[in-house]
Amino acid sequence: MKKLKLIQCGVGGFGRGWALQHTSTSPDFEVAAIVDISQAALDDVGGAIGVDAARHFTSLEAALEAVEADAVLTVTPPAVHVKHARLAFARGLHFMTEKPIAGTLADALEMLALSRSAGRQLVVSQQYRYRPAMVTLRNRLRAGAIGELGHGHIDFYIPADFTGTFRETMEYPLLLDMAVHHVDLIRSVTGRNITRVMAQSFRPAWSWYRHDPGLKMLLDLEGGVTFSYSGDWSARGRVTSWNGSWRLQGPEGSLHAENDVVSLETCQRWSKEPTRQEFANDTTARDPQGETLHRFAEAIRTGVPAETSGADNLHSLSTLIAAIESIRTGAPVMVADVIARAAAVPAEAGVG
Template sequence: MSTEFRWGILGTGWIAEMFVTDLRATGIEVTAVGSRSQQSADAFGSRFDIASRHASYEALVADPEVDAVYVATPHPMHAANALLAIAAGKHVLVEKPFTLNAAEAAEVAEAARRAGVVVIEAMWTRFLPSMVRIRDIIAAGTLGEVRTLIADHDQLLPSDPEHRINNPALGGGALLDLGVYPVSFAVDLFGAPVAVTAKGDKTATGVDRQVALILEHDGGATSVLHTALDTQGANTATIVGTEGRIEIDSVWYEQTSFTVYAGKGSEVVERYDETVVSRGMQFQAWELERVVAEGRGESELLPLDESVAVMAVLDEARRQVGVVYPGE
């Protein structure tokens, strides 16, 4: 992509660090960072050699040397921060989950369309070469009619009640932080579900500890998903069709390897083992730059309506498990 495209980073937490590390490793230009304090902005800017360091998000989005803003704040702030950048006429990459709930997601999507700027959810898995290849295999008919997705995202995360993963005020819980990955994968493969069944339980702080989901899709396809924040799972995925299957190795939502089996004898017809530079978060940045350069309103790999649909699934799953965030 053009080296003239300039990124601003809104937020200075660990996810911002990983994103900028990947951008720096692949030659993408980062010109500014914004935080709620000058000290934090200066520390982040010094670490990553970013010239412009702003003590407020408002100053960051007003920076004329910024073409696109990456929103890297906690979940409950995503909508407000994205709307701030949209109002300033910036293109926006919003860290997943897109927002706290579907109502906020729809508001951001509508604002982006009215403003004529490109807004994409930073569901980085969608844009990895491994996922691009998987979609190509499915489109070629190698698996026949795809019927089932089985995927988990289970991690052993800190038990500190003040940690963001356990804090309702920060949108904590397994679903929004981890479950969003398999849910987004299911929507990518089959479209928004027509029915959602969720069973789970909660932590002492009131967020979802683990959730099992069954999503029913048009045409009879089914997604069987699991997420948990206090157990380390295999984190693999399998896509099953009438004529074959793809088994994605751990960790399936990263750039990883997979095996394609086809025919009655389940013969191996492809083994994919490609690697990428760094972690792979640069591909979502390149996608936004491509969409802007081509004059498209949205990414066809992750349209705004799909981000809204994913949030609607998470909303319904939370409703069934009984998780409500402050202010909802």
């Protein structure tokens, strides 16, 4: 099958890993050009993956004028995503972003409208969906291991030290930079969107972050399911995996994912006749990041939106915006209200 031609924007930092481990080795894509504001990053990655200097550019506009392509991948700050999307869709190219989809909900809505108008695919790399333990947890829940889901919980505790980086000083670092994965995973694993958010952030006295690395959330899901979340990026002691520690409760028992081991536990009243069963992890054909790239290619070839399409991801981003509003107001926030308000605001203004 003929490879699709891809322009990758952003090849420093996380983008470097994308280029070396995924886009340059993909069976679906060939790298037509690389774009970065850093000439040093272009020289470094270009040399490593065999993209000659004639296909190095410091702007997407210049790359689009010089090379033929089918798609654009942007691994850049979220505020840049909408600018790149406008350029890509105007040229009739398909577009994939790193998470989050955009810097604001209004930008995300604009990107979605542009993709639909152009008839092109918009995909977000929510790679945590394809981690083996998360694939296994979703499959076991969908197979009815505990009956109908009643409620769930995630704990996330890793004392991450980002001293000297933007995460040290950003507002709501855990919510915006990490819980975005967990919110998206809740939707993916349960198959339900989040409808209402009550959130509180906090900064423990011992924290090395400027703002709040702690987060508590109470979420209402479709179908009346309640889900809670507790996390702290400055908590030293017992740690969780990056997926978090999960408990999904149903009438027949509970499903757990702890340290990437998925198990089913049951018992009778008063904890009698307890049982525990561990499952071998289900896997995808590729590693999680590679899986998102392959599904982008499949969406382009078939015309069927990817699981992590822009339309789907709008619900994850909207939940984060609702959580921020809840933190600031101290009140629960309906996710649908957040989307409705953003749709009425010009994209340039954004949402807070």
